[in-house]
Amino acid sequence: MITPGSTPRGEPSPGDPGDGAAPGRGRAGDPEVTGGPETTGGPAAWLSGDLDLEHPPRLSGRRIAAAFASLLLVLALLGWGLPLVTGAGWAQIGRRFAEMPIWSVPLMVVLGAVALALESATVRTAFRGSRYRDAVQGHAASQAVGMAVPGGSMIGTVLLGYLMRRSGLCMQAIITGVIAASLVDMALTSAGIPLLGLVAYALTPLVGPEAPDLPGGLWAALAAVAGGLVTLGLAALLMRRSVLASVVAQISQVLPVADPEAILRQRDALVALLRTRAAGLIGPTVLARAVQWLALLVAIRTLGIEVPLLVTLAIFALGRVLALVPLTPGGTGIAETVGAAALVALGTAGDAAATAMLLLAVATFVVPCLAGGVAAAMAMTRAPARRR
Structure with missing residues (x-):
């Protein structure tokens, strides 16, 4: 497997003689030596004709209708499902909210903003x-679309690319950047965090008489880890230059490929980025997830819930896994409902469990969505930068 900071044995490093780069271009991945899509034969020439980043992505009427339907589903999950799994009515939940310290919601807003800022640092590096x-504006807007629109991840990615193009970045x-940031998110969300949750779940008997019963959490985490590792393994295999060259050659026999060598140069730029900026790519996102776990811990403690730290890690990992479920954008409503059910299974009062998860949603859902709307509006009203 290719790891940041290493080059597969027998494979030339990006920019070394024989790596396929054109003479005089310099090392792949250096933004100074590559132009925009207008540069004939540039590393992005194979994609620039099919990817429109000169205009903002448009939401069709069907997408807008789906967004409203998804919102109704989220409201149904929270309005009906949350009281159902916790056994607490909204009157009880409302009283719990009123009894919380006045600083509870503002602190969640701060933690949500810190997590967003850290994730943006990864985007800036990518x-x-x-x-x-x-990077902040593009990431916030992209994340908001992904959370608000069903299947909005791809639209959010295109929006991020458009805003970066508008800021003057080359193709x-x-x-x-899109590929690098996606790989980091995949590695952490689909493999790293679920694996951490499994370890925490396995170690919980050390802090209590027996492991807590988290409904479906074990199998969900196992499935996420297995799927994440397989996907990462395939991605690492495909990033080997010899393998990618063979795949491109096979595809070229069936479908027209404008510039196969440009695909390899794009791969060289990606590997160079992963090798030289691994810490800047991984570190901020890891810290962002730690801040989100801290938000869960604060929400639990604010409601007076006593749960061992290892158990909170398992619940946090379960929530991140369920956020991958495509039933609602970002898993909103599902993660809160199942998280509250897990707390109730651990002996927590239903109204406290429901209120804690709703308080957490301020940091993980409300802040990203509001920040994304503001960021998109600010980016659209600013004049486009000169292309670099």
Whole structure:
């Protein structure tokens, strides 16, 4: 498996003689030596004709209708499902909210903003040559679309690319950044965090008489880890230059490929980024997930719930796994309902469990959505930057 900071044995490093780069281009991945899509034969030439980043993505009427339907589903899950699994009515939940310290919601807003800022640092690193302000605006807007629109992840990605293009970034830097940031998120969300949850679940007997019964959590985490590892393994295999070259050659016999060598140069730029900026890509996202776990811990403690730290890690991992369920955008409503059910299974009062998960949603859902709307509006009203 290719790991950041290493090059597969027998494979030339990006930019070394024999790596397929054109003479005089410099090392792959350096934004100074590559142009935008207008540069004939550039590393992004194979994709620039099919990817429109010069105009913002548009939401069709069907997408808008699906977004409203998804919102209704989220409200149904929270309005009906949450009281059902916790056995607490909304009157009880409302009283719990009123009894919380006045600083509870503002603290959740701060933690949600910190997590968003840390994730934006990863985006800033992935999109070489970008400014942090542009990374914050692009990531926030993209995340908000992914959470608000069913199947909005792809639309959010295109929106991120459009905003980065609008900020003046070249196509190669955008494509490389999207792939790099996606790989980091996949590694952590689909494999790292579920694996951490499994370890925490296995160790919980050390802090209590027996492991807590988290409904479906064990199998969900196992499935997520298995799927994540398989996907990462295939991605690592495909990033080997020899393997990718063979795949491109096979595809070229069936489908027309404008510039097969440009695909390999794009791969070289991606591997160069992963090798040289691994800490900047992984570190901020890991810290962002730690802040979100801290938000869960604060929400639990604010409601007076006594749960061992290892158990909170398992519940947090379960919530992140369920966020992958495509029933609602970002798993909103599902994660809160199942998280509350897990707390009730651990002996927590139903109204406290429901209120804790709703308080957590302020940091994980409300803040990203509101920040994304503001960021998109600010980015659209700012004049486009000169293309670099």
